[in-house]
Amino acid sequence: MRDAGEFIDLALQREGSWPRADEFRARLGGDPRVGDLRFYGTSVGAVRGTIRDALVRHRGLNHDDVTALSSELWSVPVFERRLAAVVLLQSKIRVLDNADLTRIEGFLRTAQLRELADPLAIDVVGPLIAGLDTVGRVRADSVLDRWTREQDVWLRRAALLSPLRELRAGGGDWGRFVRHANLALSRPREHDDQAADGGLLREAVGVVLEDVAKNRPELEFTATGT
Structure with missing residues (x-):
């Protein structure tokens, strides 16, 4: 090309x-x-x-x-x-298909900016996964589960932001987001590469919660850790 x-x-x-x-x-x-x-x-x-x-x-x-x-x-x-x-x-x-998450993961690891990483998560990863069949969705969800445990903060942030559009539209797995958010919020700070990493994750959780509060107020978030 x-x-x-x-x-x-x-x-x-x-x-x-x-x-x-x-x-x-x-x-x-x-x-x-x-x-x-x-x-x-x-x-x-x-x-x-x-x-x-x-x-x-x-x-x-x-x-x-x-x-x-x-x-x-x-x-x-x-x-x-x-x-x-x-x-x-x-x-x-x-x-795009499920296998493309590997390529996108590489992009996220080198994005280093909200202006690149966030649209990748919200406008590419989220819609990609939403369009998969059941088998593909299960595989993709396992990738997001892994991203939440990764050292790289941009992968963790992407896992949090990726369901935003689907949740806003009335779908999505709210329980999965809550689990991912609590994992991100409870991660010990000493595991973060940079002092700002925790802030990036809390910010991402806040973005989703603020949007959901406006569009789907019936959804409740319960924090299980600090």
Whole structure:
């Protein structure tokens, strides 16, 4: 998928601006976890438009094309390329399957930013799992169970945020979320790689609880630990 990847990269650079790149770098690049991530300064709207144009230009992308292109985009540490990979997966969610969680796990481990990890969890992992058949769903749920026990905070955060859309729509497994949330909240702080990790997890739980309180007030959350 090199042609599509080059088309997207060139379009992202063309739509970027140095002042906006400096703004993004100041706002997002201050976290020491971000490392050598670079910025083109391309707006979110332009990233979405670029993927839309690419899918028109390269019609009929199959599963292998989409996953290969997403990996190609993600492989270069540029924020907008990685955001484009997320938007691509969102746009082609129906061609993804249970096995793609392994690839997405790799993306989450290197995301290092809410702006990349959260849409992966909420808009890719969640809808992917919701669209699986019963057998696929059982396998995917076992993956999320494992993510909640992982050392990597972004995997744990993703496991918490992934059911948000399904819960909001009136479905989802509330009991599973409660178990995952209590596991995240009760995890001893000494196991976290960074002091902020616990905050990232509590924040994710809060996002889901706030949304559920507005949309499904009948659901109750009972904390079993601190």
